[in-house]
Amino acid sequence: MPNLYAITGSFKKQALDFIADPQWIIPSLVAPFTFTLVTLMIYPERDASIVLYAVLGGGILGMWSNSLRASGFSINYDRMVGTLESLMVTPTPLMEVIAGRAIWNALIGLLNSLLVFILAEVVFQTSIRLADPLMFFIALAIILLSLSTIGLFLAAFFVFTRASSVLTQILELPIFIISGAMIPINLMPSWSWPLSFTFGPFWGVDALQIAAGVSSTSPIPVGYAGDLLILFAITAVYLTLTWMLFKKMDGKARESGSLGRY
Amino acid sequence: MGDRVIVAEDLVKCYPRTNGKSGEKKTSKPAVDGVSFEIRKGQIFGLLGPNGAGKTTTIKMLGTLLIPTSGGATVLDHDIVKDYMEIRKRINIISGGDRGLYYRISGRQNLRFFSDLYRIPRRLRDVRIEELLQKVGLEKAADQRVEEYSRGMKQRLHIARGLVNDPDILFLDEPTIGLDPEISREVRGMVRDMSKDGKTLLLTTHNMNEAEELCDDINIIVGGKIVAKGTIAELKEAVRKKSVIEAEVRRMTPDVIEAVHSIDGVLNVACSSDAYRSILRIQVADGQDMVLPIAKRLENCRIIRVSREEPTLEDAYMSMVIGDA
Numbered sequence: 163m164p165n166l167y168a169i170t171g172s173f174k175k176q177a178l179d180f181i182a183d184p185q186w187i188i189p190s191l192v193a194p195f196t197f198t199l200v201t202l203m204i205y206p207e208r209d210a211s212i213v214l215y216a217v218l219g220g221g222i223l224g225m226w227s228n229s230l231r232a233s234g235f236s237i238n239y240d241r242m243v244g245t246l247e248s249l250m251v252t253p254t255p256l257m258e259v260i261a262g263r264a265i266w267n268a269l270i271g272l273l274n275s276l277l278v279f280i281l282a283e284v285v286f287q288t289s290i291r292l293a294d295p296l297m298f299f300i301a302l303a304i305i306l307l308s309l310s311t312i313g314l315f316l317a318a319f320f321v322f323t324r325a326s327s328v329l330t331q332i333l334e335l336p337i338f339i340i341s342g343a344m345i346p347i348n349l350m351p352s353w354s355w356p357l358s359f360t361f362g363p364f365w366g367v368d369a370l371q372i373a374a375g376v377s378s379t380s381p382i383p384v385g386y387a388g389d390l391l392i393l394f395a396i397t398a399v400y401l402t403l404t405w406m407l408f409k410k411m412d413g414k415a416r417e418s419g420s421l422g423r424y
Numbered sequence: 425m426g427d428r429v430i431v432a433e434d435l436v437k438c439y440p441r442t443n444g445k446s447g448e449k450k451t452s453k454p455a456v457d458g459v460s461f462e463i464r465k466g467q468i469f470g471l472l473g474p475n476g477a478g479k480t481t482t483i484k485m486l487g488t489l490l491i492p493t494s495g496g497a498t499v500l501d502h503d504i505v506k507d508y509m510e511i512r513k514r515i516n517i518i519s520g521g522d523r524g525l526y527y528r529i530s531g532r533q534n535l536r537f538f539s540d541l542y543r544i545p546r547r548l549r550d551v552r553i554e555e556l557l558q559k560v561g562l563e564k565a566a567d568q569r570v571e572e573y574s575r576g577m578k579q580r581l582h583i584a585r586g587l588v589n590d591p592d593i594l595f596l597d598e599p600t601i602g603l604d605p606e607i608s609r610e611v612r613g614m615v616r617d618m619s620k621d622g623k624t625l626l627l628t629t630h631n632m633n634e635a636e637e638l639c640d641d642i643n644i645i646v647g648g649k650i651v652a653k654g655t656i657a658e659l660k661e662a663v664r665k666k667s668v669i670e671a672e673v674r675r676m677t678p679d680v681i682e683a684v685h686s687i688d689g690v691l692n693v694a695c696s697s698d699a700y701r702s703i704l705r706i707q708v709a710d711g712q713d714m715v716l717p718i719a720k721r722l723e724n725c726r727i728i729r730v731s732r733e734e735p736t737l738e739d740a741y742m743s744m745v746i747g748d749a
Contacts, residue, residue, distance in 0.1 A: 171540025175529065182528040182569070244523025248585070251487055252541035253512040259541065416491045418440050419484065 164261075168254040172262025176232075180270065191274050194224035198278045201344070202286050211376050213288040218370055219344030221275025222363065225268055225309050226338055232267035233313030234320050234330040236260055250415070257314065257408040264313035268306045275302075293375030297386060301373055304393055305366035311400040312362070318407040321415065343367045346379035355381055362396035365389040429593060429624050430463040430486060434495035437481050455481045457648035458495070463641075468615070468625045470639030472632075474745055478648040479628035483595045486626065487517045500592060513542070515593045518586035520601035522578060527571040531562055531581045534570060535588055542589040549588075556584040560614065576607035583614055594618060596627045600634060612637060632738040642737075644744050652744045659740040668733045669706045669718055674726035676702035683721045689714055692742050701728065707739055 198220030202213070237260070240246040249259055282288045292298045320329065339345060340358040347358045358364040359382070368380045369389035378385075384392065437456040442449050456478040463469045471479050484490040486497055488508035496503065502510045526534050532553060539549040557563045560580035570578065579599065586594055596615065600608040608631075615638055619625055629635055635642060636656055644652040644659075652659060676697060684706060685693045692707040702725075708714040719730050735743075 165541070165543055167540040167543050171537050175526065175533065175537045178529045178533055179526070243525070243527060244519075244521070245526060247484075247489055247517070247519075248524050248538070249541070250489055251512060251515070251517050252538070252589075253509050254541040254543075413491075416489065419437075419481070419490050 165254045165258050168258045169262040169265075172259045173266050174262075176263040176266040180266070191224070191277060193227060194220045194274050194278060195281060197223055198281065202282065202288070213282065213286075213290060214371070214374050214376050215344060215346075217279055217282045217288070217290060218275075218367065218374070220278040221271075222305070222341060222343035222367060223338055224274030224278065225271025225305065226341065226343075226363070227334060228267045228271035228274065229264065229309040229313035230316060230330050230334055230337075232270075233260070233264045233317045235327070236263050236267075236313075236317045237321050238327070250412075255408065256412065257318070257405065260314055260317045261310070264310040264317065265306075267313055268309040271309065272302065272306055291375070292373065294373045297373035298370060301366055301369040301386075301390065304390060304397075305363050305370070308362040308366060308393055308397045308400070311397050311404060315400055315404040315407065318404055318411050321411045337361065340364065341367055342379070348379050348381050352381075360396065362393050362400065365393040365396065369393070427465045428462045429465045430461075430469075430497065430499050430626065432462075432482070432486065432495075432497040433460050435459040435482065435485055435492050435497060436494040437478075437485060437490060438493045454493070454648050456485070456492075456645075459645065459648070459650055460495075461643050461650065461653065463624060463626060465624055466619070466622055467640050468619050468627060468638050470635045470642040471626065471628045471645055472630060472635055472642055472741060473628075473645035474630060477645045479645055480597055481648075482645070483517065483597050483626065483628060487515060487595050488512055489517075513589070514591055515595065516586040516589060516591040517595040517597065518582050518599055520579065520582075520598040520603075522575065522602075525570050525578060525581060525585070528569060530567045530569055531573070531577075531584075532557065532566040534581065535584055538585050539588045544589065552588065552590070553584075556587055559587075559617070560584045561610075576603055576610075579603060579607065579611060580614075583611070587618070591623065593624045593626070596625060598628055598630075600629070600631060608634070632736070632741055636737045644741060646745050652740070656737055659737060659744075660735050662740060667708055667714075668735050668739050669708055669714060669730065670733045671704045671706065671718060671722055671730045672728040673702050673704070673722055674700070674728065676704070676725055680722065680725055684718060687714070687717050687721065690718075694738075694742060705733070705739065707735075707743060 198216050201216035201219065237246065240249060249256060279290065282290060340347065340354060340361055341363045342358055347355060366389065368378050369386050372378055372386045435456055436454050436458060438454050439452045440449055441452045459482055471482060473479050481490065485492050486499055486504060488504055488511050491505055496505070498504065499511045500514055504511065535553045535556065536549065539553065544552070557566045560583050562577060562580050562584065565573065565577060570581065573581065599615065600611050603611060612634060615625065615627065627638060639656065641655055642653065642659060643650050652662065676695060681693055681695055684690060684704065689709045690706055691709065694705045696703050706718060715730055715732065719727065
């Protein structure tokens with residue numbers, strides 16, 4: 163049974179850290195905001211689908227960037243302040259501690275996408291109308307879960323390397339592109355499609371687009387329910403891999419004694 | 425188990441090492457090499473040794489943060505490799521130094537977070553945190569960010585953090601390192617209180633006064649091996665045959681120390697100085713015969729006194745660490 167005290171405690175601690183350190187506003191809010199702004203300004207003739215792509219793209223970018231950076235940096239932060247060993251000596255598996263943080267990180271990304279939406283409505287008067295708001299928010303919540311799982315996976319992966327900041331820089335845009343959030347993947351070369359298919363949020367973005375009333379641009383259209391089903395399945399695979407990675411990490415760190423190094 | 429709560433048997437730890445130039449991976453020489461000891465319930469057990477002796481590695485193995493390369497240990501009857509989650513519920517580690525706390529949040533928030541990792545119910549958690557904050561004298565600064573704390577306040581918070589799960593065993597890794605004498609004394613008082621509360625403590629230090637003041641049993645570790653073990657009285661007894669001569673002089677230079685050290689029969693020379701005087705503690709094979717030759721070497725240093733002294737724990741330690749025992 164997971165330690166819910168630890169997950170909620172870790173979620174709260176991450177929130178407190180976030181509030182205490184306003185520099186996170188730049189990657190979490192300012193960058194996606196600027197991204198959306200530029201996209202909207204590029205297309206003076208804004209038809210509904212362009213606007214939705216810009217708003218969804220900005221929102222998903224915020225969620226993705228936040229999960230990638232914050233979860234990727236998560237364990238390195240503990241290395242830096244010397245708390246990783248204090249965490250490891252508790253009876254709570256590190257995966258549960260990081261889970262609380264990853265949920266917060268993805269949630270902040272969600273907040274960012276709401277701000278992007280408000281910006282589009284107020285400043286650019288885009289008058290976005292969602293075809294099915296309920297389906298839209300269900301898809302958004304499941305993407306949040308999927309991104310949290312990816313954040314967890316990355317956090318475990320980055321324990322093995324101290325080059326996590328470099329890797330987050332490298333991974334940010336390519337993965338954003340393969341998610342199909344800003345550019346329909348059928349515009350991309352077909353060899354890149356399998357990468358998109360294995361990235362859970364790609365299916366989530368497709369479900370979001372369907373719920374928003376834009377027709378699916380997926381090379382394999384499976385419909386809203388199909389998208390969510392695949393997203394769930396891929397998230398379950400991520401979760402299993404993450405669990406295995408954390409197990410391996412725990413054993414390896416206890417072998418090598420590298421936890422305290424920064 | 426009886427009253428033995430920690431049993432270490434022939435513990436060995438070698439770290440994997442990477443060559444900085446070639447990237448070649450190798451195994452280091454043992455950081456801990458065949459360490460065995462037992463700690464009884466309620467004891468304050470001291471592990472003394474110089475930097476790099478293997479004290480922290482030993483604590484990390486017993487604290488389940490490291491897997492031994494060979495040998496084994498049980499903590500509260502649980503194997504440190506297989507049953508580490510059971511052990512973690514009933515132990516905690518307190519380290520010295522500035523690191524190991526979340527500095528952007530308050531002391532209270534740090535304690536709440538770490539309590540949650542031990543599944544402590546909310547009501548009990550809040551009551552216990554209040555008690556701990558009072559015990560370590562941080563109740564007024566509890567809601568201040570840790571980054572605003574002084575070094576001493578951080579160490580007090582470290583101690584409170586180590587007690588959030590009310591552990592049976594506490595590993596204290598140089599808890600007074602870098603603290604001024606007043607705060608060090610406070611921390612030693614807290615360590616004594618933990619012992620009075622029935623906790624078993626394993627303390628690493630290279631502060632002899634601290635060890636002498638606190639520890640029931642001491643093991644001295646050098647180069648990963650235990651070179652001496654016993655009570656403070658037993659360790660002093662082991663060096664009693666080697667007398668100590670103490671010389672107080674007005675002026676001291678490295679040449680003079682070297683000259684004293686070169687006298688036949690002198691085993692070790694330790695010097696401490698302030699603005700007005702220097703005190704040399706000289707371990708010799710036979711104190712009676714050595715006073716005169718030592719005084720002769722010091723004649724240009726304006727001698728205040730030369731006397732024969734009882735060996736202290738520090739003399740015993742120096743003798744064993746340097747290898748003249």
